[in-house]
Amino acid sequence: xxxxxxGTMAFDTIETPFGKAExxxxxxxxxxxxAAGNFVKPIQQISIVGYDFPQDEMNELKxxxxxxxxVEIVKDKKSFFWSGKYHMDMNxxxxxxxxLNVLEDFNPKVPDSxxxxxxLMLGNLMPKLQLSVINQLKKRPKLIVMDTMNFWxxxxxxxxxxxxxxxxxxxxxxxxxRQLSDELSLVKAARLIMxxxxxxxxxxxxxxxxxxxxxxxxxxxxxxPLEEVFDPTGAGDTFAGGFIGHLAKTKDISFGNMKxxxxxxxxxxxxxxxxFGPERLKEITKEDIDARLSEFVQLVNFDIDLV
Amino acid sequence: xxxxxxGTMAFDTIETPFGKAExxxxxxxxxxxxAAGNFVKPIQQISIVGYDFPQDEMNELKxxxxxxxxVEIVKDKKSFFWSGKYHMDMNxxxxxxxxLNVLEDFNPKVPDSxxxxxxLMLGNLMPKLQLSVINQLKKRPKLIVMDTMNFWxxxxxxxxxxxxxxxxxxxxxxxxxRQLSDELSLVKAARLIMxxxxxxxxxxxxxxxxxxxxxxxxxxxxxxPLEEVFDPTGAGDTFAGGFIGHLAKTKDISFGNMKxxxxxxxxxxxxxxxxFGPERLKEITKEDIDARLSEFVQLVNFDIDLV
Numbered sequence: 001x002x003x004x005x006x007g008t009m010a011f012d013t014i015e016t017p018f019g020k021a022e023x024x025x026x027x028x029x030x031x032x033x034x035a036a037g038n039f040v041k042p043i044q045q046i047s048i049v050g051y052d053f054p055q056d057e058m059n060e061l062k063x064x065x066x067x068x069x070x071v072e073i074v075k076d077k078k079s080f081f082w083s084g085k086y087h088m089d090m091n092x093x094x095x096x097x098x099x100l101n102v103l104e105d106f107n108p109k110v111p112d113s114x115x116x117x118x119x120l121m122l123g124n125l126m127p128k129l130q131l132s133v134i135n136q137l138k139k140r141p142k143l144i145v146m147d148t149m150n151f152w153x154x155x156x157x158x159x160x161x162x163x164x165x166x167x168x169x170x171x172x173x174x175x176x177x178r179q180l181s182d183e184l185s186l187v188k189a190a191r192l193i194m195x196x197x198x199x200x201x202x203x204x205x206x207x208x209x210x211x212x213x214x215x216x217x218x219x220x221x222x223x224x225p226l227e228e229v230f231d232p233t234g235a236g237d238t239f240a241g242g243f244i245g246h247l248a249k250t251k252d253i254s255f256g257n258m259k260x261x262x263x264x265x266x267x268x269x270x271x272x273x274x275x276f277g278p279e280r281l282k283e284i285t286k287e288d289i290d291a292r293l294s295e296f297v298q299l300v301n302f303d304i305d306l307v
Numbered sequence: 308x309x310x311x312x313x314g315t316m317a318f319d320t321i322e323t324p325f326g327k328a329e330x331x332x333x334x335x336x337x338x339x340x341x342a343a344g345n346f347v348k349p350i351q352q353i354s355i356v357g358y359d360f361p362q363d364e365m366n367e368l369k370x371x372x373x374x375x376x377x378v379e380i381v382k383d384k385k386s387f388f389w390s391g392k393y394h395m396d397m398n399x400x401x402x403x404x405x406x407l408n409v410l411e412d413f414n415p416k417v418p419d420s421x422x423x424x425x426x427l428m429l430g431n432l433m434p435k436l437q438l439s440v441i442n443q444l445k446k447r448p449k450l451i452v453m454d455t456m457n458f459w460x461x462x463x464x465x466x467x468x469x470x471x472x473x474x475x476x477x478x479x480x481x482x483x484x485r486q487l488s489d490e491l492s493l494v495k496a497a498r499l500i501m502x503x504x505x506x507x508x509x510x511x512x513x514x515x516x517x518x519x520x521x522x523x524x525x526x527x528x529x530x531x532p533l534e535e536v537f538d539p540t541g542a543g544d545t546f547a548g549g550f551i552g553h554l555a556k557t558k559d560i561s562f563g564n565m566k567x568x569x570x571x572x573x574x575x576x577x578x579x580x581x582x583f584g585p586e587r588l589k590e591i592t593k594e595d596i597d598a599r600l601s602e603f604v605q606l607v608n609f610d611i612d613l614v
C-alpha cells in the first residue's frame with residue numbers, strides 16, 4: 001500500500017524559549033515522511049531541494065522506505081529556508097525569514113513509478129501545486145488528505161477552494177477553520193467547510209487536541225499533556241503523517257478507523273515536539289509508539305453505565 | 308448519602324453577544340445544587356441571601372431535595388449581586404458590578420442536621436469561610452472538594468493555601484493553576500499544587516475540556532463541541548455539582564470513578580451554557596443527561612489494537 005507525499009524538504013532555523021537550532025532539516029514533506037514511514041512502505045515523496053540538502057538525510061529517508069524519485073534536486077539553487085521564533089507560550093510564533101529559493105520554480109512531477117498509489121498526502125504547499133499533483137494521477141487515490149495554512153488563505157483562497165473540491169480530508173487549525181468559513185463556532189465552521197468539498201475535516205487545536213468532523217459525527221482526540229514542549233515545529237505535519245500512515249497500513253478509511261488514525265497522529269506529534277526538528281522522530285521505535293498509544297488510551301478511557 | 312454544599316446564592320445581570328438577562332438567579336451554590344441534585348439527595352445547602360431572594364426559587368430547590376436549613380436569610384439587606392459582560396469569544400468577560408451586600412456579613416454556620424455528611428463541596432467563596440465550614444464539621448467528610456478563583460489568589464493567597472492543606476480535590480482553571488503554582492507548564496503546575504495538599508487536581512480549560520491529575524496519572528475530558536455557547540455563567544459550578552453528585556451517588560472516590568465523574572460534570576456544564584442562568588438545568592431530565600453522556604462516549608471512544 002503506497003502513499004504519495006507532497007511537501008517541502010527544507011532548512012529551518014528555530015528559536016524557542018529553550019534554545020536555538022540553526023539550519024536544521026525541516027519541511028512539511030520531511031516530517032510527514034518520517035512519521036508515516038513508521039506505519040507503511042513505500043512513502044513516495046514529491047518535493048524539491050537545492051544543492052545544499054544533505055545526502056545523509058536522503059539516505060536516512062531511503063532507509064526508512066521513502067522513495068525519492070519524485071524529489072527534484074536543483075544543482076545551482078539553495079533549498080527552501082524558514083526561520084521562526086516561538087513565544088513563551090509556544091502557541092504563537094513570529095516568522096523571521098522565508099527564503100523560497102528552489103520553491104520558486106517548483107513544478108511537481110509525479111514519476112510513472114508512483115502511479116496507482118492508493119493514498120495521497122498533500123502536505124502544506126501552494127494550492128496550485130497540490131492541484132497539479134492530483135491532476136497528474138491517472139487513477140484517483142482511495143483517499144486524498146490535504147494540509148494547508150492561513151498563508152494560502154490570505155494570498156490564494158480561490159486556488160485553495162479549487163483543491164478543496166477534490167480532496168477527502170482537510171486538515172486545518174482552529175484559526176484557519178474560522179478564517180476559511182468566516183464563522184466563529186467551530187461546529188458551524190466545520191459544516192460550512194465540508195460543504196466546500198472534503199467529506200472529513202480535522203481541526204487541530206495544538207495543545208488542546210484535535211476534532212474530527214464527518215457528516216453529523218464528531219470525535220475529539222486530546223493532545224498528551226507534556227511537561228515541556230521543546231519545539232512545536234513540524235507537529236502538524238507529523239500528525240498528518242501518523243494519520244495517513246495508520247489509514248494506509250490498515251487499508252480502512254471508515255470514520256471509526258479515522259478516529260484511531262487521529263490518536264496515532266496525536267501520538268506521533270507528541271514525540272515530534274520533544275526535540276528540535278525531526279530528531280526525535282528518527283529515534284523512536286515501534287515499542288515507543290505503542291507505549292505512547294497506551295498513554296492515550298489511559299488519558300481518555302472511562303467507564304460509564306448508561307441505562 | 309448527603310452532600311454539604313457551600314456557596315453563594317445571588318443575582319446576576321449577564322450580557323453576552325446573544326442578549327442580556329437582568330437580575331436572574333445565580334451564585335456558585337445555586338448552580339452546584341441544581342446540578343448535584345440530579346444525582347444525590349439531600350444536598351445540604353449553606354449560604355446567605357437577602358430579603359429579595361425569591362421564595363419560588365427556594366421552593367424549587369427544596370422540591371429537588373436541597374435542604375435550606377443552612378441558608379441564612381437577612382431581612383434588611385439585599386442578596387449578593389454580580390454583573391458581567393462576555394466578549395465575542397465567550398472565553399473572557401469583564402466584571403461590571405460586584406455588590407457584596409449580605410456577603411459582607413457571611414459567617415456560615417453548619418446546622419446540627421448537616422453533621423455527618425460524607426461529601427463536602429466548597430463552592431467558590433472567600434477561603435476563610437471555606438475553612439470555617441471544614442472546622443465546624445465534627446467528623447471529617449469522606450471527600451472534600453474545593454472550588455476557588457483567581458480573585459482569592461490576588462487578595463487572600465495565604466488563607467487559600469490553608470484551605471488547600473485540608474481538601475482532597477481542588478478545581479481551578481488553567482490560568483489559575485499557573486497563578487497558584489507560578490509555573491507555565493500545566494503538568495508541572497499540577498505537581499506543585501498537589502504538593503500543597505489536594506490529592507486530586509482538576510484543571511478546567513473551558514471549551515478545551517478538563518484535566519484530572521492524581522499522583523502520576525492524568526485523565527482528559529473534552530468539552531462537548533457546541534454550535535453555540537449562549538451563556539457560560541455558572542458552567543464551572545455546574546461542572547463541580549455534576550462531579551460531586553456522581554461521586555456521592557456511586558459512593559466511590561477512586562481515580563477511576565473520578566474520571567467518570569468529570570465526564571458527568573462536563574455533560575452537566577454543556578447543558579448549563581445553553582440558556583441564561585440555571586434555566587436549562589431546571590428543564591433537563593434523567594433521559595437528557597443519559598443522552599448527553601452517550602454523546603461524550605461517542606466523542607472520545609476509539610478502537611486500537613496494541614500488541
